[in-house]
Amino acid sequence: MSIRSRALPALATGLLLTATGCAASAPAAEPALAAAALTTETAPAAPAATAPSSTDTRAAAAPTAAVAAPATAGEPAAGTGRTVSLVAYDPASGHATLRTGNPGHAKNPGSTGTPASTGKTPAPSRTTGAPHGPDATASASASAAPDTVRTGQLIASPPTPAAPRGALVAVTGVQKTAGDEVEVTTRPAEVAELLGATATEQHQAIDVHGIRVQPLVKDLKVGFTTRPGGGNGSASAQLSLDAGTSVPLPGGAKADLAAGIRLSPSVDFSYDGRGILKGGIEKARVGFGLGAHADWKVGATLAASPNPLRVPLAKLSASPVLTVAGFPVVVNLDLTCYLTVGADGKLTVEAEQDLDGAWSVHADYAKGKGWTTTADPGTTTVGPVRAKLSGDATLRTGLTAEASVGLYDTVGVAASVEPYLHTRVAGSVTLDTTGKPPHVEGSWTNTAGLDINGRLYAQIKILGTPLLKADLPLPAFHREWPLPSLSTTH
Known part of the structure; x- marks a missing residue:
């Protein structure tokens, strides 16, 4: 000191x-x-x-969340190449609503309240392990049908109006709905399920x-x-x-x-x-x-x-x-x-x-x-x-x-x-x-x-x-x- x-x-x-x-x-x-x-x-x-309501935020644009299969064989989670938007989420019950249609180009708020910067701050970092997350093709696949979200997959979401502090969950059940939204049940996931053998x-x-x-x-x-x-x-x-x-x-x-x-x-x-x-x-x-x-x-x-x-x-x-x-x-x-x-x-x-x-x-x-x-x-x-x-x-x-x-x-x-x-x-x-x-x-x-x-x-x-x-x-x-x-x- x-x-x-x-x-x-x-x-x-x-x-x-x-x-x-x-x-x-x-x-x-x-x-x-x-x-x-x-x-x-x-x-x-x-x-x-x-804070924004976590029960009905469908009208608000939300940043996209990554959809991935859990990490296996010591590898990080495997990205599906698709993204969704978490438009409603109840942490107590695990119930969530995902929008699989094109979520637009909403800014990632980082946190709610004063407007977030549109620029990204580079951070000193060291990461080991091949990237398995969503790539540039993810946005093109965002309009996929609801059945592309499957039981067992992980949803890694940045902060959204529905989950202002982000969310990392595993899908435990899927119910198709009309349009581009799907109702799912979830459980809290572990970071190790997402990152696997990454460092x-x-x-x-x-x-x-x-x-x-x-x-x-x-x-x-x-x-x-x-x-x-x-x-x-x-x-x-x-x-x-x-x-x-x-x-x-x-x-x-x-x-x-x-x-x-x-x-x-x-x-x-x-x-x-x-x-x-x-x-x-x-x-x-x-x-x-x-x-x-x-x-x-x-x-x-x-x-x-x-x-x-x-x-x-x-x-x-x-x-x-x-x-x-x-x-x-x-x-x-x-x-x-x-x-x-x-x-x-x-x-x-x-x-x-x-x-x-x-x-x-x-x-x-x-x-x-x-x-x-x-x-x-x-x-x-x-x-x-x-x-x-x-x-x-x-x-x-x-x-x-x-x-x-x-x-x-x-x-x-x-x-x-x-x-x-x-x-x-x-x-x-x-x-x-x-x-x-x-x-x-x-x-x-x-x-x-x-x-x-x-x-x-x-x-x-x-x-x-x-x-x-x-x-x-x-x-x-x-x-x-x-x-x-x-x-x-x-």
Whole structure:
């Protein structure tokens, strides 16, 4: 881990980036916004974008899904040369409606919400094994009769209005219908059934133009900025979120909070099935990386509180599609951002601060060793501060982001990555670490830290690996380091 301070990092009003709550199978296991809601009344959240219905989406154009025979004899699945559109899907019952007629040239949304980029982001990858997926002739065959979809075949679908997080299923029954649609029953399929003896290792930056943004605070400004040193193209962009709000506090007080966040998320997927005939896949990985820059302002008179105040800002989701052996593999990433502030005594604060960081979390499987969870503490860089503080308390403020990562919405790794800072003030402090000398009457001490915790959910059957008996905890990581402190009058 690398920890750097660009200047006297007096009040790093801590950016907390917490990755928790990935549901392995059921949406109810995702981070519950209600559980994280403020205990005091906040300004009403902006209307949330709603996800498309999964029960009747026939009128909407959908990206095509690959139809394939399951992997056999150590080979990847054999593409049939045909594609269908998944126009309705009920994961609970497994019932689906497929359109076998020409689905048109609908854009692959990647994730619903803000419009997806029409460009494709190249991803560093290494794939071993001959491609057996759909080829250029697939679109010409898309108008085939419904009986071309047969029991036992696999349907690998990128995100569609009917399945916003993608779908990988095996057909268990077929019922012909009029026109170009066919009703089928399905069961969840395993990635190993699709990829077989293929080997791939991919790291892909998410095209932030395709991230769905659900505002959780009024007047949230959503935009895109160029990543420092990123050049041109969708992979060089960052998602920017800017918000300001006034939050009621107990006793009739209020806190004025503002934050600007720049996010650069990425996903990782590895799979090696070359030893599948010798007792299972060799290895697998699913994970995410998050680069972030944050700056914020806090103005409040705080009283002692056992927990910091959490103000939800936005919920983000994306389902980037990786191509492996010609088939779509969908990785789901969710992220929820909060602004936090709290103190263990009475304290008046007016502060500005910024921070940069990059962290990653993975779940890894290796044959003979089973599953392990890995966290890379990455880098944390604290920037200059401007602040006025008075009182006798320890201040903790910052930004929280909760994230989850999985495949086809069925496998998940959860982690909490929390850079933080405690600022202890006894008296009054005026700071401007851009060059002006501080003024301190009393004492002022600072400690920054980083905590990483998490778990891998036990429901991991989709990868074709042995099931865990229980959730697997991430080895806890904790580190603190002192920041410059002052006392007496200067």
